[in-house]
Amino acid sequence: QKEVEQNSGPLSVPEGAIASLNCTYSDRGSQSFFWYRQYSGKSPELIMSIYSNGDKEDGRFTAQLNKASQYVSLLIRDSQPSDSATYLCAVLPGYSTLTFGKGTMLLVSP
Amino acid sequence: GAVVSQHPSRVICKSGTSVKIECRSLDFQATTMFWYRQFPKQSLMLMATSNEGSKATYEQGVEKDKFLINHASLTLSTLTVTSAHPEDSSFYICSARETANTYEQYFGPGTRLTVT
Numbered sequence: 001q002k003e004v005e006q007n008s009g010p011l012s013v014p015e016g017a018i019a020s021l022n023c024t025y026s027d028r029g030s031q032s033f034f035w036y037r038q039y040s041g042k043s044p045e046l047i048m049s050i051y052s053n054g055d056k057e058d059g060r061f062t063a064q065l066n067k068a069s070q071y072v073s074l075l076i077r078d079s080q081p082s083d084s085a086t087y088l089c090a091v092l093p094g095y096s097t098l099t100f101g102k103g104t105m106l107l108v109s110p
Numbered sequence: 111g112a113v114v115s116q117h118p119s120r121v122i123c124k125s126g127t128s129v130k131i132e133c134r135s136l137d138f139q140a141t142t143m144f145w146y147r148q149f150p151k152q153s154l155m156l157m158a159t160s161n162e163g164s165k166a167t168y169e170q171g172v173e174k175d176k177f178l179i180n181h182a183s184l185t186l187s188t189l190t191v192t193s194a195h196p197e198d199s200s201f202y203i204c205s206a207r208e209t210a211n212t213y214e215q216y217f218g219p220g221t222r223l224t225v226t
Contacts, residue, residue: 044203098144
């Protein structure tokens with residue numbers, strides 16, 4: 001059973017702080033990792049993809065991957081109230097279907 | 111990022127009727143498209159995977175005769191909910207995978223179906 005685990009939250013951070021979202025996965029054969037943001041009532045939006053161990057930065061977002069520990073994280077710097085959403089971690093084991101975590105709700109307070 | 115459109119965005123239909131939802135990848139070719147359903151405050155649930163030109167693969171518990179999926183071209187997939195009932199009311203979201211380079215998967219904006 002392929003699993004992706006996330007803390008459901010909510011994770012509450014003040015505006016301007018760094019939000020750290022974490023995800024673990026069970027399938028060691030996974031090669032591709034994604035973070036999606038989903039606002040309430042909307043569909044998921046892809047914000048980051050990462051394929052190699054280490055960090056990948058895109059604007060205020062940094063994805064971190066550690067395949068040995070089966071761990072992927074997303075850091076959001078200078079968090080804004082507009083970042084308040086549910087963040088979904090998704091893992092692609094080989095060429096198959098994405099396995100999603102249940103998501104972490106992030107609340108950024110002004 | 112790549113763009114996936116979905117139509118209609120919202121539909122209300124009477125019980126017993128059928129509804130067709132279209133999903134298009136606008137700026138890339140998608141050999142694989144996916145259909146998800148999401149109930150309020152719940153996780154995404156994969157319904158089926160469709161590959162262009164072949165029959166869809168349905169997830170366990172999803173009735174293939176009720177949820178008809180057609181993927182006739184590299185940019186278009188359709189989901190038809192047949193003989194809809196109130197319990198089919200949900201948020202249906204399609205997704206398309208970009209396979210040329212990255213395997214990134216992009217979601218359409220979703221269709222909110224209400225069956226009365």
